Structure formats: C-alpha cells, structure tokens
Amino acid sequence: MGLPVLLLGWMLLAGVASAEPLRVTAVLDGDTLELEDGRRVRLAGIEAAKPPRSAAPADGRVWPLAEAATRALSDLALGRRVVVHGPAPVDRHGRLLAHLVREDGLWLQSAMLVRGLARVHTRPDARAYAAELLAGEDAARNAGRGMWRSRVYAVRDAGDPEELARDRDGFQLAEGVVLAVSKTGGEAWLDFGADWRSDLTVHIGRAAMREVSRAGIDPLSFEGRRVRVRGWITLRNGPMIEITHPEQIETLEREAVRNAAVAPTPEGEEDWEEDEEE
Known part of the structure; x- marks a missing residue:
C-alpha cells in the first residue's frame, strides 16, 4: 500500500503487457479524456475538482481548481500513449470507467490524487485499487495540497x-x-x-x-x-x-501507518492554492 505512483503504475502495466497503448487525443476535464479510437474514458475511482452541478454552464464564474485539474490532466496525458488496465465497464454516459497507465508507468489516477486535484470516489462497479487511491488522497490532504485547502472540499x-x-x-x-x-x-x-x-x-x-x-x-x-x-x-x-x-x-x-508509506508530490509540480467559490 502507498507505493509511489510510478512504481505501482509499472506493476499495473505489467499485468496488461499485451494491451495496445492508445494515444490521448483530448482532455475534457480533470477526470475525463478521449482516446485516438474515439472512446471516452472516465478515470475510475476518482473525481476531479469540478464546478458544482448547480453552476450555470455559461455564467462567467471562474472555478480555479477545476481549471487546474483539467490543465494537470492535460499535462500528464494529452498526446501520450496509455494502457487501459483491468475491467472497463461502460457508464450511463457511454464512457469507459477505467484505470489508465502511461507507457512510462505513471498511473494517472494516483498522479491526480497526490497533486490534490481529485479525491477518491469509488463505485460498486469501480472499486479496484481503493486502498492505494486512498493513500494518495491522504498524502495530498495531510499536506494541504490543492482542493484540500478549499472549504468546498473540506472533510x-x-x-x-x-x-x-x-x-x-x-x-x-x-x-x-x-x-x-x-x-x-x-x-x-x-x-x-x-x-x-x-x-x-x-x-x-x-x-x-x-x-x-x-x-x-x-x-x-x-x-x-x-x-x-x-x-x-x-x-x-x-x-x-x-x-x-x-x-x-x-x-x-x-x-498514520498508511500515510508514512506514500510518496511525496513529484518534484517540480505546482501546489494549487486557489480557494473555490461556494
């Protein structure tokens, strides 16, 4: 538990060595992207910072953490090749619910969590690696990164x-x-x-x-x-x-035991401090 995101990503990737890597052609928000074969993927097990459901789509309001999450996932994934790991059920919007690992072994879900730009949100049909995901969330929350500095996401x-x-x-x-x-x-x-x-x-x-x-x-x-x-x-x-x-x-x-084993934020990553609006 609490393996660094790159090491755990390599372990996940090893289990699907025969899967064909696909290029990410679009990032729609902090947890949704599109692959070169046209499929949309919702990153399983997490929920990135987003505007609340009540927000009007064109009301002009700015949601800094939501924008930061989209930028972070774009930096991590856009134009890169990824492997879909494990079961990938289709949600009611026609998107795959899947874990994605980059060709270099970086696990996208955990990378977003340790940056404080997503939190764990498992589902009955998307529960894999929950302990490892929670470890990444704990690391970001205890360090006060990203959304964990915002009253909107406070526990x-x-x-x-x-x-x-x-x-x-x-x-x-x-x-x-x-x-x-x-x-x-x-x-x-x-x-x-x-x-x-x-x-x-x-x-x-x-x-x-x-x-x-x-x-x-x-x-x-x-x-x-x-x-x-x-x-x-x-x-x-x-x-x-x-x-x-x-x-x-x-x-x-x-x-405390779990948190002690979690890798720190990768060197050079930004620590988002903006506070969301209510």
Whole structure:
C-alpha cells in the first residue's frame, strides 16, 4: 500500500503487457479524456475538482481548481500513449470507467490524487485499487495540497448535522465517532449523534451488507470508533449517507501507518492554492 505512483503504475502495466497503448487525443476535464479510437474514458475511482452541478454552464464564474485539474490532466496525458488496465465497464454516459497507465508507468489516477486535484470516489462497479487511491488522497490532504485547502472540499464534521444538511445532494467526506450501531433485517445503521432523527446516519442496505460481509467487516465493530465516510448526502430523518460498497467507510486508527508509506508530490509540480467559490 502507498507505493509511489510510478512504481505501482509499472506493476499495473505489467499485468496488461499485451494491451495496445492508445494515444490521448483530448482532455475534457480533470477526470475525463478521449482516446485516438474515439472512446471516452472516465478515470475510475476518482473525481476531479469540478464546478458544482448547480453552476450555470455559461455564467462567467471562474472555478480555479477545476481549471487546474483539467490543465494537470492535460499535462500528464494529452498526446501520450496509455494502457487501459483491468475491467472497463461502460457508464450511463457511454464512457469507459477505467484505470489508465502511461507507457512510462505513471498511473494517472494516483498522479491526480497526490497533486490534490481529485479525491477518491469509488463505485460498486469501480472499486479496484481503493486502498492505494486512498493513500494518495491522504498524502495530498495531510499536506494541504490543492482542493484540500478549499472549504468546498473540506472533510465535514459528522457531528454537525446542520452543516451536512446544507450539503444535501452533494458528494462529501465526513468524519466522526460512531456512537451507536444497530443491525436488523440484514441492514445496519451507524449513528453519529444522540438523536437519530436529526443527526447523521450511515445506512448499509441488504445488498451492501453482503459486500461488507464479504470484506470481513462487521458493522458492529465501528461502534465507538472514529471513521471517515464518503458518499452522497440525502435528508431522511436528518442527513444520511447510503453505503453501496465497503470502500466508502474507513477506520482511521491505521491512517498514520498508511500515510508514512506514500510518496511525496513529484518534484517540480505546482501546489494549487486557489480557494473555490461556494
């Protein structure tokens, strides 16, 4: 875990030595690009800094981190040959969800994460290398790089339901101590406050519970522990995050060990400081 992005990229590349490298002909934003065969690829497992969904497409507002993410991916990938690694499902927009490794072994996902221009956003069908991706995110966040200097992307306090309610319909990270866990009917609820009717609740439904169990995790083990959870905020008796796969929840006790092994930002890379608008 926490291998430098180039070394891990070579390891991924070694597993697909027969795949044909393809040139990147366009970069659309910080996590989407186009290959010479016409396919569009959404970088699996991450989400780059972007304008919020509520932003008007032509309102004239500037989103410095979104622009920085697009420039960074262009610098890393445009005109370069890459290999599509591992399974590459097609999303609802017709794009491949894939990990991309440059011919020289650089892993694009991890390169964006360690620069602080993307955060980990796994999906049930795009969960590969989550631990390594999280290590890159941790390195950038602990160093205060890029988006981790912005209040827009700051990790939310799981014990502050009013703040979380303001993030309704947004993808967020929240940290806090799980005060209580209940399991019934093949589901589980993690409560971060004394009143489940108003405080943050993390819900693990039946399908997700099967995945959590396969990962060897008992939700009851989260009680009394500090965790970080990521997902979309909805309102249902207070703010709620729905868990669809186990990689959405991290216990933080091992964080120091993971961070110690992560490579620093590559020499010469810019450290983006701009703060996004609300």
